[in-house]
Amino acid sequence: MxxxxxxxxxxxxxxxxxxxxxxxxxxxxxxxxxxxxxxxxxxxxxxxxxxxxxxxxxxxxxxxxxxxxxxxxxxxxxxxxxxxxxxxxxxxxxxxxxxxxxxxxxxxSPNAQAVLVAQDSPLKSLADLKGKRVAVTKAAGSHYLLIAALAKAGLSFKDIQPSYLTPADGRAAFENGNVDAWVTWEPFVSSAQLQQNARTLASGEGLASYxxxxxxxxxxxxxxxxxxxxxxxxxxxxxxxxxxxxxxxxxxxxxxxxxxxxxxxxxxxxxxxxxxxxxxxxxxxxxxxxxxxxxxxxxxxxxxxxxxxxxxxxxxxxxxxxxx
The missing domain is CATH 3.40.190.10 (Periplasmic binding protein-like II)
Structure with missing residues (x-):
């Protein structure tokens, strides 16, 4: 259970x-x-x-x-x-x-959550998440966004290495380069974009209404x-x-x-x-x-x-x- x-x-x-x-x-x-x-x-x-x-x-x-x-x-x-x-x-x-x-x-509010990567990350598409470490908060809206995003790219959870982290821990892991991507919601998305120059790999648009x-x-x-x-x-x-x-x-x-x-x-x-x-x-x-x-x-x-x-x-x- x-x-x-x-x-x-x-x-x-x-x-x-x-x-x-x-x-x-x-x-x-x-x-x-x-x-x-x-x-x-x-x-x-x-x-x-x-x-x-x-x-x-x-x-x-x-x-x-x-x-x-x-x-x-x-x-x-x-x-x-x-x-x-x-x-x-x-x-x-x-x-x-x-x-x-x-x-x-x-x-x-589909744009109020997103899959984020570092500005200089080599990841350019959702398909590039294969085999990568992805931070996400278990049971949060972003958890469903990640499932939907992977499905769109023909992937499943078995194709990635999920790191189940709270938003605070997810931010720290993302900032320190300990994960390749971070799936989160506002105000964490805006904070990462404006303070860390995070790049949006995908928002919830067309994937999850939120x-x-x-x-x-x-x-x-x-x-x-x-x-x-x-x-x-x-x-x-x-x-x-x-x-x-x-x-x-x-x-x-x-x-x-x-x-x-x-x-x-x-x-x-x-x-x-x-x-x-x-x-x-x-x-x-x-x-x-x-x-x-x-x-x-x-x-x-x-x-x-x-x-x-x-x-x-x-x-x-x-x-x-x-x-x-």
Whole structure:
């Protein structure tokens, strides 16, 4: 069994029954990562707290190092909703038996991830990756991009030497020449391009849409749809604000992203859509493609029906009421 999935399964078995006991109607517990742009900005600006205060709902924030631990915590009822995670993460969570509900997505941002090589690298095409050492973060959106990129070149994982590294370790390995290529996402792509003169071998264009998904624990989604409506509207407004105020957004995010300079943050944000929409069952077609690809690669232990997850839909009248 995958080392990624075992903790998820164990935690689900031990704590799954506690979710209804730990949920608190008067406090919305949000799990997020440093890269959770929209909710990070909303947290800095206090917009969600203001929007929910009228309902008597408070907000508590809980930071996670990556998407998988975040969804594990969501599944066992330790947080109520998640900020955005890469499209691959819910697939791994579903494979571990998690009961989760989609409540929003960011429309595709294929250029927000890429296969990078050093400026003077002899690698000129995806086919040149054969036999090479490639850094990638396991279960991240970039993991699926690498699978898709190799398939386009007529290669598989057996044709490369994958190095499963966190973004920080991947950057160090790339910078020191310990790997031949690095597959990653924003803001790491822009940082590598602008600070290390990295060259893009391929972006996600035509290979992987890279949609970011927002999830809730299914019990919370069923019991508090009106709170999700407020969160959904806040996400939409924050996405519009970032696109309309790129300089201000960079000032907010730069320090939170490890002291990145404004130019890097702005370039990274230009490549993200930040356009928040409701999730439809039809829109999960690429999720199914990801699940199938990971199963075929032996990365998840069983087939996953991506459409079996819950889907929360905003009520038009409810959302309109909150937008005024």
């Amino acid at each position: 995958s080392r990624i999935l075992r903790p998820l399964l164990l935690a689900g078995a031990v704590l799954g029954g506690l979710s209804s006991l730990t949920a608190q109607a008067d406090t919305l517990r949000i799990g997020f990562q440093k890269s959770s742009t929209l909710l990070t900005v909303a947290k800095q600006q206090g917009t969600l707290e203001k929007a929910l205060a009228a309902r008597g709902t408070k907000v508590s924030w809980h930071e996670f190092p990556s998407g998988l631990p975040l969804l594990e915590s969501l599944n066992v009822g330790n947080v109520d909703i998640s900020a955005d995670v890469a499209d691959t993460v819910p697939v791994f969570a579903q494979a571990a038996g998690a009961q989760l509900t989609y409540y929003a997505l960011e429309t595709p 949609q970011r998904y927002y999830l809730a624990s299914t019990p919370y989604a069923e019991q508090h749809p009106e709170v999700l409506a407020v969160v959904f509207e806040t996400l939409q407004q924050t996405g519009r604000w970032i696109k309309a105020h790129p300089e201000e957004a960079a000032q907010v995010l730069g320090p939170l992203w490890g002291g990145l300079d404004a130019r890097t943050v702005q370039q990274a944000n230009q490549r993200r859509s930040y356009q928040v929409q409701a999730v439809t069952r039809e829109a999960l077609a690429e999720q199914q493609a990801i699940a199938d690809a990971f199963y075929q690669a032996g990365l998840i232990p069983r087939k996953v029906d991506a459409t079996a997850a819950g889907i929360w839909q905003p009520d038009a009248a409810q959302v309109t009421a909150h937008s005024h």
